[in-house]
Amino acid sequence: MINFSNVSKSFGDRSVLEDISFFIPDDKITIIMGPSGCGKSTVLRMMIGLMKPDCGKIEIMGKDITKISNKEVFELRKNMGMVFQAGALFDSLKVIDNVSFFLKEHKLKSKEEIRSLSIEALKFVGLEDSANLYPSELSGGMQRRVAIARTIVYKPKIVLFDEPTTGLDPHTSRVIEDLIRNLREQTGALILIVSHVFQTAFRLGESIIYVDNGKILFEGEPKDFVEIDNPFVKTFLGPEGKNIFFNYNI
Numbered sequence: 184m185i186n187f188s189n190v191s192k193s194f195g196d197r198s199v200l201e202d203i204s205f206f207i208p209d210d211k212i213t214i215i216m217g218p219s220g221c222g223k224s225t226v227l228r229m230m231i232g233l234m235k236p237d238c239g240k241i242e243i244m245g246k247d248i249t250k251i252s253n254k255e256v257f258e259l260r261k262n263m264g265m266v267f268q269a270g271a272l273f274d275s276l277k278v279i280d281n282v283s284f285f286l287k288e289h290k291l292k293s294k295e296e297i298r299s300l301s302i303e304a305l306k307f308v309g310l311e312d313s314a315n316l317y318p319s320e321l322s323g324g325m326q327r328r329v330a331i332a333r334t335i336v337y338k339p340k341i342v343l344f345d346e347p348t349t350g351l352d353p354h355t356s357r358v359i360e361d362l363i364r365n366l367r368e369q370t371g372a373l374i375l376i377v378s379h380v381f382q383t384a385f386r387l388g389e390s391i392i393y394v395d396n397g398k399i400l401f402e403g404e405p406k407d408f409v410e411i412d413n414p415f416v417k418t419f420l421g422p423e424g425k426n427i428f429f430n431y432n433i
Contacts, residue, residue: 184209184341184373185230190239192225199225201397202239207390209373212363214388216379218419221394223377224268227343230375231265232256244340261291264334268346272318272326272333279305279314282333291337304332308362324355331362335370342366344376348383360386381420381427395419 185207192200199222207213215223228234229241232248241248243263248256272281283301286292292300305311308328318326327347334342344363348356360383367374378384384391384405391408393401395415401408409420409428 184244185375186240186242187226188240188242190229190236190241192222192229192234192236198397200236200394203394203397203399204239205392205399205402207373207375211389212367212374212376212387213390213392214384215375215377215392215394216384216419217394218379222397223379223394224345226394227265227345227375227377230343231260231263261337262339263341263343264337264339265343266327266330266334266345266347268349272329274318276317277314278310278316278318278321278329281318281329282336284333286337300336301332304336305329307335307365308332322355324351324358327351327355327359328362331359331366335366338370339372341373341375344374344378346378346380347376348378348380353382356380356383357386363387381424385428393419 188204189202190200190204191202215226217223225234229236230243235249243259246255246259248259273284276284279301282304283297286297286300302311302314305314308331310325310328310332313321313325318329321329347363348359351359363374363376364387366372376383376387388405391401391403391405392399393408393416400413400415401411405428408416409425
């Protein structure tokens with residue numbers, strides 16, 4: 184469903200991505216990893232058309248989004264959902280209004296259907312009883328779950344997660360990870376996660392793409408990733424990362 188071919192991106196004089204190419208399979212949970220500032224989040228933003236590459240091709244569901252019109256990009260986005268790192272909820276709206284915002288804004292369903300779909304999405308994340316609360320009344324973990332509900336309410340075929348467990352305690356992180364796995368199992372959606380949290384990457388990841396210095400240094404299975412003989416990867420993992428992998432896979 185997702186294919187990057189010779190993509191480069193710079194911000195001023197700073198090169199973030201240099202001629203990268205990769206393919207995201209639709210039958211695995213894929214993790215993009217790398218140190219801060221390596222371009223992981225930039226990859227996500229280009230996927231959904233929030234920014235364009237300087238050169239290269241980005242194919243989403245068979246369409247090169249660097250060449251199609253804004254209207255066509257919008258139509259394509261109906262098949263995609265993105266969960267931002269901090270949740271990005273509207274503070275002035277109740278939880279249920281946050282979840283239903285996209286459907287209401289674009290009049291994609293009737294009022295009755297929108298409410299039904301919103302409650303269904305909140306039930307999936309275990310927050311149907313919080314429908315009439317405001318984001319400020321929720322914990323950080325609950326806000327992340329509302330963000331997931333808002334993303335899945337229109338049943339996208341592709342779901343992108345930007346650092347879904349960063350800053351959360353271990354128990355809450357596991358709740359979010361379980362939701363992501365259940366989403367994959369119940370809907371068959373393509374799941375792509377950007378994360379530098381080893382626990383999340385090794386608990387969920389079936390395929391890993393490692394980005395550093397603007398280039399892809401690894402693409403493959405987690406078991407091969409922790410054994411790669413590359414100084415950048417070894418520095419990123421350290422002894423902790425390798426131990427975490429084996430703790431999750433014994």
